[in-house]
Amino acid sequence: MLKQWLQMIFGRRSDGDSNGISVYVRCAKCGEVVRVRINKGSDISRNDDDVLFVRKMAMDGKCHSRIEMxxxxxxAYRITKRSxxxxxxxxxxQWMAQQNRMVQP
Ligand SMILES: [Zn+2]
Structure with missing residues (x-):
């Protein structure tokens, strides 16, 4: 169940960008949803255990909080663990819903 849920979030490539992985995070302070693009080539590296990983920082556009992940x-670039x-x-x-709200008058 959890695995399916993770695949639902991370498995899609809605932007048609096979070299990038998009993740969506919500700011704990103001609730703004931020899209974070991870480039497989330049962002992801291997740690001492030879496991692919990335450490990424995002800043939301509303209250400019730092979100670190x-x-x-x-x-196969499937997410196995995250924090x-x-x-x-x-x-x-949820990111799409926010985009839709923004274009409405
Ligand atoms: Zn915020």
């Missing part, structure tokens, strides 16, 4: 991947500070991971749909 750490993601681990298997060799976040200053916010929480949300689904692509």
């Amino acid at each position: 750490e993601l681990f991947f298997d060799d 976040i500070q200053g916010g929480e991971f949300v689904a692509h749909e």
Whole structure:
């Protein structure tokens, strides 16, 4: 169940960008959802255990809080572990919902 949920969030490539992985995080302070793009080539590296990982910092556009996240991947770039500070991971749909709200008058 959890695995399916993770695939739902991270498995899609809605932007058609096969070299990038998009994750969506929500600021703990103001609730702004931020899209974070991770480049497989330049962002992801291997740690001492030869595991693919990335440490990424995002800043939301509203209250400019720092959101720090750490993601681990298997060799197929599927997320196996993740942690976040200053916010929480949300689904692509929640980011889309925010975008839709923004374009409305
Ligand atoms: Zn914020």
